Amino acid sequence: xxxxxxxxxxILCGGVGLATLPGAVAAQGLFANLPRNETLILENPEGxxxxxxxxxxWAINAGSQSNGLQQAALDTLWYIxxxxxxxxxxxxxxxxxxxxxxxxxxxxxxxxRPGIYWxxxxxxxxxxxxxxxxxxxxxxxxxxxxALALNVEAVEAPDPHTVLFKLKKPNSRFHALFTVRWNAxxxxxxxxxxxxxxxxxxxxxxxxxxxxxxLHTFDPDGRWYIWRLREDWQRTTLARYxxxxxxxxxxxxxxxxxxxxxxxxxxELDVIHDVAPEGMFTLAKQxxxxxxxxxxxxxxxxxxxxxxxxxxxQNELFKSRDVRWALAxxxxxxxxxxxxxxxxxxxxxxxxxxxxxxxxxxxxxxQDWLANFELDTGKRKVKPYDRGIGQxxxxxxxxxxxxxxxxxxxxxxxxxxxxxxxxxPQAAAELLEKAGFKKVGANWQTPDGKPFTVRVVVEGxxxxxxxxxxxxxxxxxxxxxxxxxxDVAQGTLVTRRAAGDFDTLISWSVETWxxxxxLSFFLDSWHSQFVAPAGAPQPPRNWQxxxxxxxxxxxEEIRKIGxxxxxxxxxxxxxxKIAVREMPTIPLMSYNVFTVMxxxxxxxxxxxxxxxxxxxxxxxxxxxxxxxxxxKS
Amino acid sequence: xxxxxTYLAQRLGQFLLVVFIGINLTxxxxxxxxxxxxxxxxxxxxxxxxxxxxxxxxxxxxxxELYGLTGAPHEQYLAFWRRIATADFGxxxxxxxxxxxxxxxxxxxxxxxxxxxxxxxxxxxxxxLGGLAGYYQNKTSLKVLAIIAMxxxxxxxxxxxxxxxxxxxxxxxxxxxxxxxxxxLGDQLNLxxxxxxxxxSILPALSLLLVGLGGWFxxxxxxxxxxxxxxxxxxxxxxxxxxxRILTSYVMRNALLPQVTGLALSLGAIFNGAxxxxxxxxxxxxxxxxxxxxxxxxxxxxxGVATVSIIGVSTAVLIIDLLYPLLDPRVRTA
Numbered sequence: 001x002x003x004x005x006x007x008x009x010x011i012l013c014g015g016v017g018l019a020t021l022p023g024a025v026a027a028q029g030l031f032a033n034l035p036r037n038e039t040l041i042l043e044n045p046e047g048x049x050x051x052x053x054x055x056x057x058w059a060i061n062a063g064s065q066s067n068g069l070q071q072a073a074l075d076t077l078w079y080i081x082x083x084x085x086x087x088x089x090x091x092x093x094x095x096x097x098x099x100x101x102x103x104x105x106x107x108x109x110x111x112x113r114p115g116i117y118w119x120x121x122x123x124x125x126x127x128x129x130x131x132x133x134x135x136x137x138x139x140x141x142x143x144x145x146x147a148l149a150l151n152v153e154a155v156e157a158p159d160p161h162t163v164l165f166k167l168k169k170p171n172s173r174f175h176a177l178f179t180v181r182w183n184a185x186x187x188x189x190x191x192x193x194x195x196x197x198x199x200x201x202x203x204x205x206x207x208x209x210x211x212x213x214x215l216h217t218f219d220p221d222g223r224w225y226i227w228r229l230r231e232d233w234q235r236t237t238l239a240r241y242x243x244x245x246x247x248x249x250x251x252x253x254x255x256x257x258x259x260x261x262x263x264x265x266x267x268e269l270d271v272i273h274d275v276a277p278e279g280m281f282t283l284a285k286q287x288x289x290x291x292x293x294x295x296x297x298x299x300x301x302x303x304x305x306x307x308x309x310x311x312x313x314q315n316e317l318f319k320s321r322d323v324r325w326a327l328a329x330x331x332x333x334x335x336x337x338x339x340x341x342x343x344x345x346x347x348x349x350x351x352x353x354x355x356x357x358x359x360x361x362x363x364x365x366x367q368d369w370l371a372n373f374e375l376d377t378g379k380r381k382v383k384p385y386d387r388g389i390g391q392x393x394x395x396x397x398x399x400x401x402x403x404x405x406x407x408x409x410x411x412x413x414x415x416x417x418x419x420x421x422x423x424x425p426q427a428a429a430e431l432l433e434k435a436g437f438k439k440v441g442a443n444w445q446t447p448d449g450k451p452f453t454v455r456v457v458v459e460g461x462x463x464x465x466x467x468x469x470x471x472x473x474x475x476x477x478x479x480x481x482x483x484x485x486x487d488v489a490q491g492t493l494v495t496r497r498a499a500g501d502f503d504t505l506i507s508w509s510v511e512t513w514x515x516x517x518x519l520s521f522f523l524d525s526w527h528s529q530f531v532a533p534a535g536a537p538q539p540p541r542n543w544q545x546x547x548x549x550x551x552x553x554x555x556e557e558i559r560k561i562g563x564x565x566x567x568x569x570x571x572x573x574x575x576x577k578i579a580v581r582e583m584p585t586i587p588l589m590s591y592n593v594f595t596v597m598x599x600x601x602x603x604x605x606x607x608x609x610x611x612x613x614x615x616x617x618x619x620x621x622x623x624x625x626x627x628x629x630x631x632k633s
Numbered sequence: 634x635x636x637x638x639t640y641l642a643q644r645l646g647q648f649l650l651v652v653f654i655g656i657n658l659t660x661x662x663x664x665x666x667x668x669x670x671x672x673x674x675x676x677x678x679x680x681x682x683x684x685x686x687x688x689x690x691x692x693x694x695x696x697x698e699l700y701g702l703t704g705a706p707h708e709q710y711l712a713f714w715r716r717i718a719t720a721d722f723g724x725x726x727x728x729x730x731x732x733x734x735x736x737x738x739x740x741x742x743x744x745x746x747x748x749x750x751x752x753x754x755x756x757x758x759x760x761x762l763g764g765l766a767g768y769y770q771n772k773t774s775l776k777v778l779a780i781i782a783m784x785x786x787x788x789x790x791x792x793x794x795x796x797x798x799x800x801x802x803x804x805x806x807x808x809x810x811x812x813x814x815x816x817x818l819g820d821q822l823n824l825x826x827x828x829x830x831x832x833x834s835i836l837p838a839l840s841l842l843l844v845g846l847g848g849w850f851x852x853x854x855x856x857x858x859x860x861x862x863x864x865x866x867x868x869x870x871x872x873x874x875x876x877x878r879i880l881t882s883y884v885m886r887n888a889l890l891p892q893v894t895g896l897a898l899s900l901g902a903i904f905n906g907a908x909x910x911x912x913x914x915x916x917x918x919x920x921x922x923x924x925x926x927x928x929x930x931x932x933x934x935x936x937g938v939a940t941v942s943i944i945g946v947s948t949a950v951l952i953i954d955l956l957y958p959l960l961d962p963r964v965r966t967a
Contacts, residue, residue: 032815032825048917050736050925050934051728060696061674062729141699143678146691201730217817221739221917224816255811255915258795262803262810462928491928494676495669530686537672537693539686540679 034226037601037631040246042617043260043273044068048253049222055215056204057186058136060143063203065183066618067225068251072213072626073119074186075237077110077129077178079621082304082356082514083611086241086624089357089515093237094124094187094210096161099175101562106170110178112161117235119209122191126157131190133165139199144185147177172559173520180620181304181513181521212238212626213249224252238627245602245629251617264290264598271605271617272596276464277342280594284404289600293615294608296404297397298344298415300592301616302355304514306348307466308585309456309473310505313546314534317446317454317503324583325375326431327454329384330480331473332423334393336588337416340469343397345589347390347417351579352572353590354417356514361569363418366576370419373580375427378434382427387419414608417589425480443481455487457502462490469588470506498537500545509541509585514614518563519572520555527555546584551575604628640958648951655943659936660713664706668930670726671696700726713936722937727929733937736922741904741941743813744911744918747834748903751841756896758842759849764885766850767857768876779854786847794840794913801836809833811915837914841907849892856888890961894953901949904942 044067054063057070078099079091092098094116100109116124133155136142140149151174154166167174177185189208196202206215213227227249233239254260254269261279263269265287275283280299283290292299309327311318318324337345348354349370352362370385394412398405406412429439436447444452454477458470470486477484489496496502511522525540528547532538538545554571561567579585595615597605606615606625613624674696675689697703701723704712716723722733762782766775785793802810809815814829860866861884869879908920919938926934 032818032829034817047925048915048921050725050922051731054728054731060692060699060729061677061727062731140691141695146688146695147685150685150687150691217819219812219816221743221813223812223915223917226817250816252816253811253915256912259798259802259810259915262798265803266806491930492667495667495672495930498669498672498675525684525686539689540675540684542686 034248034250038247039226039250040248040270040602040626040629041250041252041268042068042271043254043269044225044251045273045618046253052218052220052222053205054203055207056199056202058132058142058144058188059200059202060141064222064225066251067218068213068227068249069207069225070183070186070620071211071251071617071623072227072249073207073209073211073215074620075116075210076180076184076186078175078184079180080513080516081612081621081624082181082614082619083606084613085515086612086627093180094129095178101172101174104170105172105174106167108165108167108174110163110165112163113237114161115235116210116237117232118189118191119214119230119232120189121232122189122208124187124210125160126163127160128187128190129163130155130157131193132185132188135188135193135199136185141200144177148185151177170559172562173518173524175563176521182619182621184620210236211623212236212244216248222253224250226250238623241624241627244626245604245631246626249626264596267598267600270598270600270602271615273593273617275594275596277344277594280344280596281342283596287598289598290596291599291605291607292594292596293606294415296406297401298341298346298592299596300341300344300594301614302346302353302590302592303614303616304353304355304358304512305508305591306351306353306510306587307469307506307508307589307591308351308510308587309470310502310507310509310544310585311546312500312502312504313531313544313584314500315503317452320435321582322378322431322435323437324586325384326428326435327477327482328421328583328586329424329428329431330477330482331421331586332476333389333420333588334396335476336469336472337393338396339472340465341589341592343393343401344592344594345393345417346415346592347393347420347589348587349385349418349420349580350576351510351585351587352519352576353510353512353514355590356512357517358512358514359413359418361517362573362576366573367418369577370580375431377427377430379430382424384421384424384427385419386422389420389422390416390418393417423476428480439481443483451483452481453483453485453503455485455503457487457489457493457496457505459493459506460488460490466506473506497543500532500534500538500543505543506588507543508591509543510587511541516563517569517572518558519568519575520558523558523572523575524555526551528552544584546582548578548582548584551578554578599632601632602629603632604630637958641955644951644954648947651947651950652943655947656717656936656940659939659943660710663932663935663939664709666927666930666932668928670700670930670932671702673727673929699729700724717940722940723933725926725931725934727926727931727934733933736934737919737937737941740917740919740922743916744907744920745903746830747837747910747916747918748841748907749900750834751838752845752896752899752903754838755842755845756849756892756899759846760853760885760889760892762846763850763853763855764857764880764888767854767888768861768880768884770858779850782847782850785843786851788844790840790844791909791913793844794837794910797836797840797843798913808836810836813917833916837907837910837916840914841910849895852895853885853888853892856891857884860884860888893960897949897953898946901946902942904945 046064046066049064051063075094077095079093081089094113096111096113112126133148136145137149151167153168156164192208193199212233214230216226216228218225229244229247254263257275257279260272260275261282264272293301311324333347337343346354352358354363371387374381375384390413393416394405438445446452456470456474458467460467474484474486513521522541526542530539531545531547554574558571593616606613614621724730725733725736766779798810801808812833814833818826866883869883911918911920923938
């Protein structure tokens with residue numbers, strides 16, 4: 001009936017309003033019937049949702065994830081904050097305590113938090129967790145079916161607040177499936193799903209909520225979703241952190257970047273997920289109420305994701321580490337930073353994002369090792385690391401950005417990164433010669449006498465910042481005599497990346513927890529057992545299809561130790577050293593997200609000065625914002 | 634009458650052939666796309682969260698079975714035509730298991746509402762003003778209008794759209810810059826919703842009107858300019874026939890035939906959606922649906938939208954073909 005009504009109205013009225021230009025109205029009609037000062041409006045970067053009325057997140061890719069569903073209405077056992085966290089990085093959410101493994105990691109026991117209720121008044125118990133697992137194992141096409149079926153031999157609920165997982169094989173990181181880093185296995189309501197014949201065809205509309213908010217209303221055309229604070233929000237896990245500020249959350253599709261900027265200037269979009277650097281600079285200059293992660297330049301929140309130039313390790317040209325290193329030494333990272341992020345990049349020379357707790361665990365302790373690291377070019381030994389490049393980028397920007405650029409070295413390192421490899425064309429030439437390449441005239445040839453041609457695949461307009469980084473690298477390689485070309489993949493990037501249809505690629509094969517030093521989140525997938533043969537699709541995340549026996553040993557060691565074992569950091573540093581020596585990817589910078597927040601109606605957003613969580617609104621972890629935000633008086 | 638039956642049969646045959654070839658071409662193109670919907674789904678699921686490489690392998694196989702991508706090519710092709718015969722485009726792969734027909738049915742009214750109105754309004758205004766400008770060639774106001782039309786016509790659509798966005802969305806924030814209607818208006822159709830839809834349609838409709846008006850205006854002015862020097866028009870003027878009657882009954886009626894053909898084609902093309910308009914103004918419609926389907930490698934969705942479009946354009950051409958002998962006696966004698 002609702003659809004029919006809208007349809008009829010659209011047919012009758014679409015476009016004929018030219019003659020009915022309304023009178024001056026302050027607001028532009030974004031809202032109706034909602035108190036603006038009680039509503040937090042956030043961008044859903046998924047855009048307009050085709051399948052708007054679908055809330056069954058356990059079906060694969062069927063509906064929206066970040067329309068508020070996973071941030072406001074769902075919950076699971078644990079969260080790891082990518083920044084500092086409300087009361088620490090680790091959050092026991094539905095679980096009352098950390099996971100308890102037996103000695104050989106074949107069993108995991110979880111104690112659940114009592115007194116948590118679904119929005120329809122039913123108490124949350126261990127039966128919900130068991131049902132979540134068994135339903136997805138029984139129906140193999142569900143979102144976490146494969147991961148659960150591979151791991152879980154049996155799951156039991158000895159009492160209403162205890163769950164016992166018996167695993168098919170030892171897995172010291174099994175709990176990671178139920179630990180939110182952006183998302184995780186969400187717990188489904190048993191009392192709802194047990195009545196459903198086929199959970200794959202069930203839309204879960206209206207969703208029963210386990211989070212502090214419940215669905216208020218949504219657009220059948222998928223442009224917006226409004227969630228209302230539950231009257232019994234005290235019976236949810238978020239309550240232990242305080243009273244949520246916004247009574248309503250509106251997740252909207254504000255349109256392309258220019259419209260996001262306009263919407264925030266008009267105070268109709270409180271949290272922009274991301275804009276191009278130019279949009280950020282416009283808001284910084286023209287919107288006094290807009291704030292970002294950093295108070296000044298480079299503004300953006302560094303996500304625990306590491307864009308890099310990824311070599312196809314199964315391409316003969318890149319099997320020599322001398323070639324990979326030569327190409328790294330032909331890159332001027334300062335120019336790449338300026339071209340991509342207009343200088344607002346946080347660079348990293350090592351294969352770990354320079355964000356969250358990683359700098360203190362990896363980047364800082366490894367500075368001396370990096371400074372002393374030597375490369376043998378075949379003619380001499382060089383020390384390629386320049387620990388002052390972050391500082392140099394800051395100084396390059398200072399004349400134009402003035403006070404926006406910090407002067408404290410620690411602040412500079414946090415904002416722009418520490419060191420990187422200094423561009424050294426001479427050493428690069430020596431390394432190429434060592435690998436059998438020859439320079440004929442101004443151009444390099446491969447050992448078999450063909451032009452040294454390298455395609456750099458970039459995503460195109462869908463990811464302009466990374467595309468600009470790739471274009472700048474191509475330009476630098478061409479100047480050095482390499483026949484480098486930009487290869488714009490547009491929408492085919494995902495398919496080509498999995499198929500290994502690239503020479504090199506600007507993408508990322510490193511993503512981490514951010515707030516926790518454990519690297520298994522991405523590193524486990526780099527084991528040689530998962531490298532697909534040429535032509536077969538590669539599972540995430542080792543897109544470079546590269547492996548090394550020494551790295552395998554490290555990964556196997558990490559599998560044997562506990563998640564919080566300090567030895568994990570030592571092993572992580574060993575990974576870094578191997579990756580530096582071998583250079584399977586050329587790490588560039590963290591994925592900086594220009595999340596911009598409007599303080600007209602709300603204060604208390606997370607920032608670098610108060611990094612209690614990630615402000616990027618599609619992360620489920622961003623729910624921490626709800627309890628810290630207060631209405632502006 | 635016999636002529637008309639033969640003519641009708643020929644045109645119907647052409648119509649069916651065009652639809653058949655068009656749909657087959659679309660099927661071929663969508664199945665040759667380098668975008669794999671399974672990889673797109675896996676990327677959407679795994680790009681942020683925890684991922685086990687072993688689980689991904691199992692998920693790949695499950696999705697291929699679920700999406701019906703495991704059969705031989707000829708089996709998939711035959712299954713496609715079986716579904717088309719019952720107007721069923723199958724499930725959308727990027728919004729599985731929702732049927733494509735449901736998604737199109739939800740989007741199409743917005744597109745038709747906006748584009749049909751804007752197209753008709755542009756056509757009527759453009760032809761009316763163009764006819765006047767061609768007939769009353771010495772009127773200053775119409776000369777100014779011609780200059781404006783000529784100036785606006787070559788401006789790329791997206792520039793006009795962005796200027797309108799900045800003017801009415803930011804500098805003079807009177808109008809909504811995105812969406813089809815305001816948020817949270819409730820479920821029941823009422824005056825508030827109707828007014829909200831009208832308000833949201835003003836900017837996209839205005840942008841289409843400003844850019845489209847020039848073409849109709851200049852075309853009609855040119856046609857009328859030629860007709861006014863025809864003997865029968867001169868004779869009518871010398872005979873003292875009222876000038877308004879000459880303009881409407883003698884001049885514009887004759888000049889209208891090619892414009893009607895253009896209108897029919899434009900109306901048929903409505904089913905394509907106005908991709909740029911819908912993207913720029915965040916307007917819900919089939920254009921946006923098509924773009925999202927292409928990016929997701931959603932064969933079913935792209936095929937569904939393209940099939941509706943092919944049938945729409947072909948039907949418009951068929952209707953014009955069938956009407957022409959009634960409107961223009963020369964066709965009957967050709």
